[in-house]
Amino acid sequence: MLQKLRDKTSGWIATVILGLLIVPFAFFGMESYMSQQVDNYAARIAQPPSWWKSAPQVWPVSYLWTFHDIDSQVYRERLEMVRMNMREQQGENFDPKAFESVENKRRILDALIDEQLMKLAAERDGIVISDAEVRESIRKFPDFQVDGAFNADRYQLLLASQNPPMSPRDFEARIRDSLKNELIPSGIARSAFVTDAELDRLMRLLGEHRDVGFVALPPVAPDAGEVTAAQIDAWYQAHKSEYRKPETVRLEYVEVDGSAVPAAAVDEAALHKRYQEQIGKYSSTEKRDVAHILVTVAANASDADKKAAEAKAKKLAAEAKAPDADFAALARANSDDAGSKAGGGSLGLIAKGGMPGAFDDTAFAMQAGEVRGPVKTDFGWHIIKVNTVQAAVQRPFEDVRAELEKELQEGSRERAFNELTGKLVDAAYRTPTSLEPAAKALGLPLQTTPAFTRAGGPGIASDQKVLRVAFSETMLQDGTASDPIELGPERTVLVRVIEHEAEKALPLAQVRDAVVAAIRADRQRKAAEAAADALVKAAKAKGLAAAAQEAGLAVADLNDITRGMPVPSPQAAQAFFNEPRPQAGQASVNKVLAGGQYVVFAVRAVRDADIGQVTPQERDTLRKQMSAAHGMQAQNAFIRAARAKYTIKVAEDRL
Template identity: 50%
Template sequence: MLQSLRDKTSGWIATAILGLLVVPFAFFGMEQYLFQRNDTFAAKIEAPPTWWPSAPAMWPLTMLWQRDEISAEDFRAAFERSRQQQRQQQGEQFDPREFESIGNKRKVLDTLVDQRVLAMTAARAGVAVGDAQVRREIEKIPAFQVDGKFNPQRYQLALTSQAPSRTPRQFEQEVRDSLQQSMIPAAVAETAFVTPSELQRLLRLLGEKRDVSFAMLPPPPPDAGPVSAVDIQKWYDSHAADYRVPETVSLEYVEINGATLPAATAAADDDALRQRYVQEKSRFSEPEQRLASHILIKVDPKASAAEQKAAEAKAAALAQQARQPGADFAALARANSDDTGSKAAGGDLGWVAKDVMVKPFEDALYAMQAGEIRGPVKTEFGWHVIQLREIKAGKQVPFEQVREQLAREQADADRDRVFNDLTGKLVDQINKNPTTLVPAARLANLPVQTIGPFARGQGTGIAANLALQRVAFSESMIEDGTVSDPIELGPNHSVLIRVAQHTQAHQLPLAQVSQRVIASIRGDRAAKAQAAIADKLVAQVRAGMPLKELAAAQHLAASDVPAVPRGAPVPDKLTADAIFNVPPPAPGKVSPGKTILADGRAVVFAVSKVIPGDPAEASADQKASLQQQLSEMAGADDVEGLVKALRKRTVVTIAEDRL
């Protein structure tokens, strides 16, 4: 039998079958061995090659696709930045637990994906950002300015004091990337426009005025009529939610506030501050700066040798001219430089610190003497002629000038340390006995306080905090009666709670609320009677009877107000909105309407004339401002549509487990 099997599997037919089987295994199995990797991305964006935009998303064709990944670290950094922004905006209402929801994480990640998609699109389109543009953008940042002007020292200190610190080159790359990804959407937004006819139509609408007459009915008289038991039961059944007692809790809690801890007011120790000053000495040094100007002869890195040589020769000739006695370097720069960022200023680059310019330029600049002109100097942007006008030596800021800053930082660090240590001890003690706050409070010398009962959304003090309410009304806290984890109320401000008493929401019996039900029925009958009177008046006005005569017949005062402008509270905001919502009246007719005010009064009105706004009444500045607002709104819609269209052309893979 074995020989028979061997004979049947050794012929050309068996070989052909084996060959056919190899093909699918090669395409759908081998890549698992050849391309094994340990993925760490939070999101992966893949786009087809520019030369084949319709390439199908199937292996092995996906090997041709362009890829970008958002690492888990990038996502966490963006998520933390968003957390800080939300905390600053919401203050005590900030809910850390809600912020940690998967929906919010996806929202932050989607923003990052949109940014990367735009960056990929810009790179694929060949969009580049020059050094001059990056420099101008950085110089506009207020955090790097002193008296409204860019200050290199402030720039260096600001970067080193961040957590984590960044070098100027790293920050410049971030700015460059941000500018690159924003250039296409900015260009798209700038193309949005509003036609003159659209602007005229909107001006006529915004400036519209209406002639109106109105009469105000007094509040309805109290309804004192009898209410039957059937009506009472029917109202009670149909408005059951109005007669429920909400769920409530009473809490025991221990509050930990870093601002009131003893270490928060401890005096700073000079020896410790000096030691910190020595350890972080680089933060308080003023780097050497050089006042420089340059002339750039731009040349593409891919240019031919002849083009490169011609650009170098031009730069050499300009350098020679600049060295001549009495030569005006600024005039030469204005006439010849290709750097649009500095050309108009005569090539002035301002005070330049290290790690600001590209390396070949920086190396040449820092090898020069004051008053020297050097060139040509080759960089990726072309050939430079550099003038060093002045040198400002670096210096160390003395301890005395930064002592107060160090003391504040030390106090903050001490406060954080004491707060974290105390919180840790409390949690450790509670873990030993999670059903009571007393031992932990005694250990921390903090009081156990009580608050409540309160319902959802009705607490005061710390009970008004939404994060605390979510924990207090959670099923586990109510059922177990255990102490919660620390709930963050603010920076260095937390609270641990335990539900001491819980009352379920329940329906109040009819016998207990019968008087409230009767009052509601009578109030509803009075309101309906008032609305019926107003509806009758509206119907009579619509039939052609003058509102003034109808009002006089009911001893009501009617007012005629011509040319009521849009937005004017005549006679009140609710009625004013209704006046401009009714359709324009037909010739010889009026457009009536009514509103019921909060105090029960009714207003019946009749619009007799609509006066379109006159665009000529708007000033040139008002027209320009309105046109800009409309263009910006249209541009924002266009950019949103662009991003959606670009997302459809990419394949985005989300790693939910890494969020």
């Protein structure tokens, strides 16, 4: 049998078959047959090779394409960040249902796609950002400024306070990438301009006056007609997406609250030791209110210049030491110190060690009101006057005992809190599939939440950090305890998902009443719209006044109204100005739904604004606004054009 197998596999046919089998292994490797790849992208941007722009995205040519994925986790992080920002900005007006809509989620993903496209465009065009541009951008950050100027210490402190901490190099790399990706679109936006003709036309439109008559239609009677089973089923099938139960989770959790952790008793010895360790905190050093007159001497000055400066300093010192001398006036007239000259030479209160050696030694050897000098430092010659002496003060132990006790108790409580949190984490990691053993071991209560959605719930479920963890893929799939989540200072919680229900359609039997109510509301809406359409048709034929009179309705007139006047409502006013101008003396008639009520209106006359009354400042402001709007349109057009160069695939099921 083995000989027959050898004979069958040694001919030219077998060679051809073997060659065909080698091809896929040569292109794609054995690993593609031995492993399974699971895609986890929210969006995939595909780009054909630069040398074959029209390459089809079909196997095996698709392997020549370049793919740039936006990971689902990156999308989720952006989604939660936007959710948190909107919740903070809108407060009670935040609408969780609207935020979870497909349209809103797609809008957030589109922003991520656009950012990736701009990054690809910058790389394609070889854009490079210099170190100087990065530094200048960072220096303009208001958060890094003190009194309007960049402060390096504040810069380092704010970066270190991030979670996780960020090094200056990492932050600068992020700024560099941001500047590189924004350079082309922002340059396009800034290049926009507006002509005088465009500006004049817009001003005439914005300042336009209109005469309008309108009729507010009364609400139609509630629909009480029969709703058949067929109608109910048809409505439900057409609106299934509106009758869904949102995704929910239920948690068990163990919380460590530092305020409930008892602090250890503090004895007198510990208090006295703490007092001695922090004696400097409760003591103020001696300070002196000092003024000076400076005669500068350059380091490379000639001997003659040095002698002249010394002679001038001695002369000024003699004048300053005179009984009737006005030291401040002498400083304003003669001092070379630009910083203190205008203030009469005042340096304010200084502490020991705050000035150059010889100056410092002299100032702290003088009496109040005394003048000495000249004193030589690296800056030149100084004539020094001590105005007042502020003696050192030390607060006694009894005065600060309560502060010391509070500090020690807080430190003790903090150590106990950290120790308890560490023990809880260790215990939870030993039995990650349940928090009950860890809670019992440490004497902490095991608590549970009611089921809640991604919009949040009561208690800890209202915290954004808890929501991010609770709905993370790891927590939903593994059912294990989370890492510690910091809810606030000395308040930490560990959570575990004990129940998860995916989003699902609600059965018709459960939402039948809601469907019937929706059908009747739709009938009522259509009846109201039909009444408005009938009045519009009659008004176009015989005029609004006659049509309204026949219907037993009253017409209200608004004359000489301008844009932005919210009468009779903002929606109605906007419709009045969106309506085309009347032609050949014929009023322009239409309807608008405003505040749940239909309004039928007729625009009788339109008058342009008198642009001769517009000031140059108003023209300049409007020109800048129009240029910004045109620039944004051009920027969006550039992004749309960039999108056309790629194939973008969105994983709708992962949004």
